[in-house]
Amino acid sequence: MFIGVDIGGTNTKVGIVSKLGRVIAIDSFKTKVPRDAVDLVEEIYTVTQKLLKANEMTLENVEGIGVGVPGIVNDNGNVVLSVNLGWKDLDFSTIMKKRFEKDVVIGNDANCAMLSEWRFGGAKDSKNAILITLGTGIGSGIILDGKLFRGTNGMGGECGHMVIVHNGEQCNCGNKGCWEQYASAKSLARRTEIVAKQNPSSKLNDVIASYKKASAHTCFEAAKMGDKVAKELVDEYVDYVVCGLINLTQIFRPEIFIIGGGVAKEGYGFIKLIDTKLNNFITKNNMGAGIQVKRPVLENNAGIVGAACLAMK
Numbered sequence: 001m002f003i004g005v006d007i008g009g010t011n012t013k014v015g016i017v018s019k020l021g022r023v024i025a026i027d028s029f030k031t032k033v034p035r036d037a038v039d040l041v042e043e044i045y046t047v048t049q050k051l052l053k054a055n056e057m058t059l060e061n062v063e064g065i066g067v068g069v070p071g072i073v074n075d076n077g078n079v080v081l082s083v084n085l086g087w088k089d090l091d092f093s094t095i096m097k098k099r100f101e102k103d104v105v106i107g108n109d110a111n112c113a114m115l116s117e118w119r120f121g122g123a124k125d126s127k128n129a130i131l132i133t134l135g136t137g138i139g140s141g142i143i144l145d146g147k148l149f150r151g152t153n154g155m156g157g158e159c160g161h162m163v164i165v166h167n168g169e170q171c172n173c174g175n176k177g178c179w180e181q182y183a184s185a186k187s188l189a190r191r192t193e194i195v196a197k198q199n200p201s202s203k204l205n206d207v208i209a210s211y212k213k214a215s216a217h218t219c220f221e222a223a224k225m226g227d228k229v230a231k232e233l234v235d236e237y238v239d240y241v242v243c244g245l246i247n248l249t250q251i252f253r254p255e256i257f258i259i260g261g262g263v264a265k266e267g268y269g270f271i272k273l274i275d276t277k278l279n280n281f282i283t284k285n286n287m288g289a290g291i292q293v294k295r296p297v298l299e300n301n302a303g304i305v306g307a308a309c310l311a312m313k
C-alpha cells in the first residue's frame with residue numbers, strides 16, 4: 001500500500017492507494033492558505049493515521065509516501081516556489097520525513113497527474129505523452145522516451161510559460177506573452193468579461209449576471225445557448241490552446257495529449273474542437289500521423305494516485 005497526498009490551494013486530499021493504482025480510501029480537509037508547512041504536515045499526519053486506522057492498517061504497512069504540491073519542486077524535494085501555498089525555498093521533504101519517520105517523495109502536482117495517467121490511465125504504455133491542465137494557470141507533465149521529463153534539478157517542463165505572443169500580456173513569472181496568459185481558464189474568464197462589455201446584446205451578459213461574475217464557465221454556458229459572441233470566444237480560446245499544442249508537437253512530438261482541468265469538463269465538444277484543429281494542422285502540413293487528444297481517465301483521484309506513483313519504483 002502507498003499513501004498519496006495531493007496538496008491543492010483549496011483542499012488537501014490524502015489517500016491509500018494500491019500498487020495497481022486503486023484508491024482504497026480517501027479523506028480531505030481545507031488547506032487554509034497561507035499556511036505554515038509544519039502545521040499542514042501535522043494535519044496530513046493526523047488524517048493519514050485516521051485513514052489507516054479505519055482500514056486496519058498502520059504506517060508499517062505503507063510501502064511509500066508521495067506528495068503532490070502545486071509548484072516547482074527540485075530534485076531534493078524542496079519546494080522552490082509555490083504561489084498557491086505561499087511557499088518559497090522550503091525543504092518540505094525533510095518536514096514530511098521527520099513527522100512520518102519514513103521516506104517521502106515530493107513532486108509537482110501536474111507531474112503527478114501525468115504519472116497517474118501514464119501508469120494507470122489514458123497514456124498507459126505510451127512512450128511520449130504530455131498532460132496539460134487548464135486551470136488558474138497551465139500545469140504540464142511530460143513523459144519523454146518512457147520517462148518523466150524534469151529538466152535540470154526538476155525546474156523544466158513548464159509548458160504554461162512558453163511564450164506564444166512576443167511582448168504580450170504580462171505573466172507573473174516575469175516574462176510577457178506566456179501561453180497561460182491566453183489559454184488558462186483564468187485568461188478565458190478575463191476575455192469573457194471584456195468581450196461581454198463590448199457586446200451588450202450578447203447573452204454572455206445575462207449568464208455573467210446570473211453567476212455575478214465572469215468565468216470560463218459563463219462563456220461555455222452562453223456558447224451552449226447558441227450565443228454567437230460566446231461561440232466566437234470559445235473558438236478564439238481553442239485557437240490559443242492549439243497554438244501551444246502545436247509548439248509542443250514540434251518539439252516533443254507526443255503520441256497523446258491529455259487535457260485536464262475544469263475547462264476540459266465543460267463539454268460543448270471542447271476536446272473534439274482541439275483534436276480537430278490540431279490534427280487538421282498536422283495533416284495539412286504533412287507532419288505525419290495524428291496525435292490523440294483526450295481527457296484524463298483518473299480525473300478526481302489523479303492527484304492522489306499520481307502522488308502515490310512518485311513513491312512507486
Ligand SMILES: [Zn+2]
Binds near residue numbers: 161173174175178
Ligand atoms: Zn509566464
